Every structure is written in structure tokens, then in C-alpha cells.
Amino acid sequence: MNWDETDGGPDARLVDSSADGEDQAIEAALRPKDLGEFVGQERVREQLDLVLKAARQRGGTADHVLLSGAPGLGKTTLSMIIAAEMGAPIRITSGPAIQHAGDLAAILSSLTEGEVLFLDEIHRMSRPAEEMLYMAMEDFRVDVIVGKGPGATAIPLELPPFTLVGATTRAGLLPPPLRDRFGFTGHMEFYTAPELERVIHRSARLLDVEIEAPGAAEIAGRSRGTPRIANRLLRRVRDYAQVKADGVITSEVAGRALDVYDVDGRGLDRLDRAVLTALLKLFGGGPVGLSTLAVAVGEERETVEEVAEPFLVREGLLARTPRGRVATPAAWAHLGLTPPGHGGAGTAQGDLFAG
Numbered sequence: 001m002n003w004d005e006t007d008g009g010p011d012a013r014l015v016d017s018s019a020d021g022e023d024q025a026i027e028a029a030l031r032p033k034d035l036g037e038f039v040g041q042e043r044v045r046e047q048l049d050l051v052l053k054a055a056r057q058r059g060g061t062a063d064h065v066l067l068s069g070a071p072g073l074g075k076t077t078l079s080m081i082i083a084a085e086m087g088a089p090i091r092i093t094s095g096p097a098i099q100h101a102g103d104l105a106a107i108l109s110s111l112t113e114g115e116v117l118f119l120d121e122i123h124r125m126s127r128p129a130e131e132m133l134y135m136a137m138e139d140f141r142v143d144v145i146v147g148k149g150p151g152a153t154a155i156p157l158e159l160p161p162f163t164l165v166g167a168t169t170r171a172g173l174l175p176p177p178l179r180d181r182f183g184f185t186g187h188m189e190f191y192t193a194p195e196l197e198r199v200i201h202r203s204a205r206l207l208d209v210e211i212e213a214p215g216a217a218e219i220a221g222r223s224r225g226t227p228r229i230a231n232r233l234l235r236r237v238r239d240y241a242q243v244k245a246d247g248v249i250t251s252e253v254a255g256r257a258l259d260v261y262d263v264d265g266r267g268l269d270r271l272d273r274a275v276l277t278a279l280l281k282l283f284g285g286g287p288v289g290l291s292t293l294a295v296a297v298g299e300e301r302e303t304v305e306e307v308a309e310p311f312l313v314r315e316g317l318l319a320r321t322p323r324g325r326v327a328t329p330a331a332w333a334h335l336g337l338t339p340p341g342h343g344g345a346g347t348a349q350g351d352l353f354a355g
């Protein structure tokens with residue numbers, strides 16, 4: 001089966017943690033506005049609370065903050081909260097949008113005192129811009145280069161004190177000189193099921209949807225530890241509840257809805273299950289090479305490696321070994337299959353790509 005032949009392919013995955021157009025439109029309404037409303041991430045919240053309180057007491061600008069963590073865990077939200085708590089405006093941009101040092105100079109020189117500059121995907125900035133940022137962060141100054149070649153001159157430009165909030169999927173991707181210039185680094189973890197339930201209840205309130213506690217638990221369990229996915233699944237379940245039930249999200253309604261959308265009890269979708277099923281049924285659980293596995297599911301290597309595998313590895317269902325991909329005992333259990341040599345022939349109920 002090829003994903004392009006199905007309903008939308010991997011780009012349209014409900015369980016993808018990056019934001020799609022619909023998310024962007026609705027996320028503004030669902031974002032917590034202060035640290036008190038921000039669910040989970042206790043450590044980061046507590047530490048950040050101290051950093052911001054201390055800065056406020058000194059009447060100064062907060063130290064630069066680096067937030068690392070997977071997409072959809074709340075880095076943008078937290079940067080907006082930092083600005084709100086400091087009573088400061090916020091400017092939002094991203095590393096890929098800053099390709100030339102001049103792009104960064106233009107942004108920096110227009111900041112007002114105390115402003116928060118949120119730089120998403122900071123690891124994807126160009127090298128010259130990155131070097132300009134070092135000086136801006138440390139001395140609130142940049143050298144703007146005018147002219148080219150031997151006649152080029154550096155004109156120093158003073159900047160007002162500002163707070164840089166950088167976001168990255170992995171702090172390890174940043175060059176150490178940049179990493180070291182942040183006064184505080186917060187690592188965002190995946191959310192626990194009870195935390196996601198709180199996110200879901202809060203969003204349901206804001207969306208004016210009636211939801212029972214077991215209904216929220218059912219959605220939370222399938223949300224891959226990510227509030228963005230939880231909010232997206234909630235919206236799809238709301239549609240189902242409205243059309244197929246009486247509008248109230250019970251555990252049964254949530255379960256049925258997410259089955260329709262092919263998101264299973266553990267948050268795996270069709271692509272994830274196709275990869276696991278092929279690994280178990282065609283290759284006896286592996287080891288098998290990535291390319292072979294990709295051909296078996298009719299997908300590109302990159303799709304299997306970058307779209308399906310990270311979550312399967314994180315869930316302890318698949319391991320990447322030097323000899324190839326290997327299924328774990330949990331994978332056999334999840335698909336209801338028996339590993340070879342454990343009294344069965346490794347066969348499944350249902351066909352290869354069935355849920």
C-alpha cells in the first residue's frame with residue numbers, strides 16, 4: 001500500500017506533531033496565557049518562574065532563554081507567556097527565515113527595550129547570522145558591515161536590552177558558543193496522560209464541548225505525549241460526537257471516533273502499524289534493512305525513517321540496530337501476534353495492513 005493512494009498520505013496525518021493550517025488558526029484561542037494555566041513541565045515552569053520574578057524585582061530584562069523539545073510541546077506558547085509575564089511585547093520569527101546577517105540586523109535594530117524575540121528553529125539560522133547573534137546576546141550590540149571586500153567597514157549599532165527566547169528540537173544541535181550565551185535552558189518533556197487529560201479538559205471548555213473524564217482519558221492515551229496532537233484529536237472527536245452521537249464526548253464516542261480516523265489505542269496510525277506489521281509478518285521481527293522495510297510498505301525510505309520510526313522507537317516498539325530494524329516483544333504484543341518460537345507461527349488476526 002502506498003500512502004499517496006490513501007486518504008491524504010503522511011502529510012495529512014492526524015498524529016503529526018507539527019502544526020497544519022487548521023492548527024495555526026485555532027491554536028491562538030487554545031494557548032494558555034500565563035504560567036498558572038500552562039499544564040505540566042513542572043521543572044521548567046518552576047525554574048522559569050524564578051528567572052522571571054527575579055528579573056521583574058530588579059526592574060530589568062529577563063536573561064535569554066533556550067527551550068528545547070519536540071514540536072507541539074508548547075515552546076511558542078511558553079515564549080508568549082514569558083513576554084506576558086514580563087509585560088513586554090513579543091516578536092516571532094524563525095531560523096530558516098533568517099538567511100542573511102542583514103535580515104537579523106533589521107529585526108534586532110527595530111526591537112524596543114525589554115522586547116522578547118522568539119526565534120523558532122534557532123539551529124537552522126545561517127552561520128553569519130548566528131555569529132551576529134553572539135554579539136547581540138552578549139553586548140546588545142551588532143556590527144553592521146557596509147560595503148564589500150577591502151573597503152568594507154563595520155558600523156557598530158547599539159541595541160536596547162532584549163530577551164531572546166530560542167527554540168530548538170534538540171539543544172545538542174546548537175554550536176556551544178551559542179548555547180552558552182543563554183542564561184537559562186529549559187528542556188520540554190513529553191506530557192504524561194494525566195497532564196494531557198488536563199489539556200483536553202481545558203480545551204474542551206474553551207471550545208464549548210461537553211466531555212466526560214473517561215472520554216478525555218481515551219483521547220489523551222492516543223495523543224503521543226503531545227498537546228498539539230491532543231487538541232487536534234479532540235477537534236476530530238468533537239466532529240464525530242456532533243454527527244454520530246449527541247455531542248457529548250464519552251469514552252465510547254472518543255474510542256469509536258479515533259478508530260474511524262485510524263488512530264489506535266496507543267496513538268499509532270496506519271503508517272506506523274503498516275511498518276510494524278511488515279516487520280513482524282514479513283521479516284519475523286527483523287533485523288531487516290531500512291530500504292527493504294520501506295519497499296515492503298510501499299513507502300520512501302525517508303518517510304519510514306523520519307515519519308514513522310521516531311515514535312515507534314520512543315514507544316519501545318522498534319529498535320534501530322547496526323544489523324537493521326528489530327521489533328521488540330512489545331510490538332508483537334501490540335499487534336496481537338506471537339513471535340516465532342513462542343508456540344505460534346507469527347501470524348496475525350487480520351491482513352497485513354489491517355488495524
Ligand SMILES: Nc1ncnc2c1ncn2[C@@H]1O[C@H](COP(=O)(O)OP(=O)(O)OP(=O)(O)O)[C@@H](O)[C@H]1O
Nearest residue numbers: 027030031038039071072073074075076077227228
Ligand atoms: N502546557 C500546555 N498546556 C496547555 N496547552 C498547551 C501546552 N503546551 C502546548 N499547548 C497547546 O498545544 C499547541 C501547540 O503548542 P506550541 O505551538 O506552543 O508548540 P511548539 O512547541 O511551539 O511547537 P512547534 O515547535 O511546532 O512550533 C497550542 O495550541 C497550545 O495551546
